[in-house]
Amino acid sequence: MKHEESAREAVSAKKTMSGPEVHRVNFGSVGSALNKVVQTLPNQRLWLLIDEWSEVPIDLQPLLADLLRRAVFPIKGVTVKIAAIEQRSRLFTPDSSVGNIGLELGADLSTALNLDDFMVFDNDEEKAVSFFRTLVLKHVQVALEAESMSAPMSEISFISQGFTQTNAFDEAVRACEGVPRDVIHILSHAAQKANDELISVGDVRTAAQQWYQASKDTAVSSHVKAKSLLTWIVDKVIKERQTKAFLLEVGTRDDLIDFLYDARVLHVLRKSMSAQDEPGKRFHVYGIDYGCYVDLIKTNRAPRGFLDLGINTPSISIIVPRTDFRSIRRCVLNLRDFYGQVEVTSGSGTN
Structure with missing residues (x-):
């Protein structure tokens, strides 16, 4: 009797697997547990507050969004807020074989607000400041x-x-x-440059x-x-067009543009604008980073049309132009x- 029981135990513990292991998530079980x-x-x-959505690999984002749609959204009493970078997000993928995967803007969820409307100077100066x-x-x-020092109690006293x-x-x-972390670092550098003096415009630009x-x-x-690519943009946009911003068609996916955007060298200033010579198309407005622009002006790569005023005081020696959205429509x-230029260059180098 004991021998038979031990044999059954040995058989029940045996597990045979072949082929690649596939992990599965049961959406129904997740929904029931969360409920x-x-x-x-x-x-x-x-x-449920989800931050840094764009850090999820872009190919997995529609699958995670589909989990939210099927397992979380149907639960009464649950509110979901997602913070994401639009250019680095993919919430939805059409799939005729299994139906649409993910969350569809407008149908499943809506955009509450765009932080760039409150934080980018060129969009709304008053709100950003x-x-x-x-x-x-x-x-x-x-x-x-924290240092037991007196601190300014109001914004007015802080500025003064x-x-x-x-x-x-x-x-x-x-x-x-x-970018909030950038303003902290820029002001930190500016304060060090000013030393015991008040921070000036020139200190900010140098910082x-x-x-x-x-x-x-x-x-x-x-x-x-x-x-x-950045050098090419500088040549084509800043030097030839004499501006620090350009238009890129909505829906454009490019790894190098994404890299420069993630590195905060390119910034989205405005979305869904029209171009003067291309009716029917919509474009996002990208701007070259302020610090990058100042760096260009202080080197031999300085763009035509935006030169030093000839006055060597730190506060006004460099003028960084504001973005004129009318002038960049071309x-x-x-x-x-x-x-095409890269292919020609690499081709000539191999011959």
Whole structure:
């Protein structure tokens, strides 16, 4: 009897596998488990906040979105908020064999707000300056209080105690291109340059160049093809068109553009604009990073039309032009020209 039981135990523990192992997620089980969690919460309410969505590999994003649609969205009492970079996100994939995969904008979820409308200087100067004043003031208050030092209690006193004039802080908001961590680093460099003096516009511009060289130029230079594309954009856009922004057709997917965007050397300034010479098409407006622009002006790559005023005071020696959205309607970037040039160059090098 004991022998038979031990034999049965040995057989029951045996497992034979062949071929690649495929992991599966049962959407129904996930939904049921989450529903039980919600039922135990106060007021039976759950807010699911998903940040850095774009860090998920882009091919997996529609699958994760489909999990949310099938297992999370149907649950009563659950609210889902997703923070994502539009250019690096793919929520939906059409598939005729199994039906659509993922979340469809408009049908399954809607866009609540675009942070660039509040944080990019060229989109709305007043909103951007207001946002960053509040943000930086809170950082300053926490830092000074940690050192048992008195901190400014209002935004007005913060600006008057730290800057030579109001537009010196505004220039930092322009320089960060809507990226909060960049404004912190730029102001840190500017404060070190100013030493015991108030921060000036010139300090901000020099700091923006230093931050670009320290954090962005090194990363871009390590990617030979991306550096080549950036140089080509500088030649075609800044030098020939005499502007710091250009149009790229909506829906364009390019690995090098994505790399420069992720490296914060290119920024999306405005979405869905029309071009003067290409009716019926929609374009996103990309701008070259403020610090990159200053770096170009201070080198022999300086673009025509934006030269030093000849006055050597630190505060006004460099003028970084504001983006004129009307003047760039003719400045459409055609990546085929760049890749055609690369093919010709590589072909001539191999002969």
